[in-house]
Amino acid sequence: MKYLLHLLLLLGLAACASEQVQYANPQANVDFRAYKTFNFMDVTARNDAAFEGPGTGIETLKQAIGREMTRRGYQQSDTPDLLVNIGVVTQDKVQTRETTLLQDAPRYIGQRNYHWRSQQVPVGRYEEGTATVEVVDAARKEVVWEGSVKSVLTRDAAKLTKRINEAITALFAKYPVEPGQ
Secondary structure, eight states: OHHHHHHHHHHHHHHHOOOEEEEEEEOTTOOGGGOOEEEEOOOOOSSGGGGOSGGGOHHHHHHHHHHHHHHTTOEEOSSOSEEEEEEEEEEEEEEEEEOOHHHHOOOOOSSSOOOOOOOEEEEEEEEEEEEEEEEEETTTTEEEEEEEEEEEOOSOHHHHHHHHHHHHHHHHTTSSSOTTO
């Protein structure tokens, strides 16, 4: 029963888990308003099988990034000023909790030598995804802005889309050009 309760708690926390912006770094002395157009670099995966099918999120990432670039006044073009490169890494994680019996452990006196140790107890597994976005000056072939965001992934397509959109919105909140400019 305790295990079930912990699993439900973990699932509840995972459902509420928000994205975490890892970093967002603009290149110094770049006028981001001078750029007018963008497009995406070709996405080539080292392990093509890992990126096949509708559940990969690559197209959702492109749509979310395209939306954020458009909100900042850029237009998608076949001959862009900026190229957007996307990198994705997924990692299996184990959710643990620490036993707190150590503080409340009874003291034994007698022949036996009892001791209590605090330890990490696995309570669940989940997958975490990290997306890195690089914005490249197409003419100079230089990265002018890069950022990374991570979030807990889900197999539910609607929830995955929502998390990707929230993560990219949070990441682009750190982009040097505000929406509508």
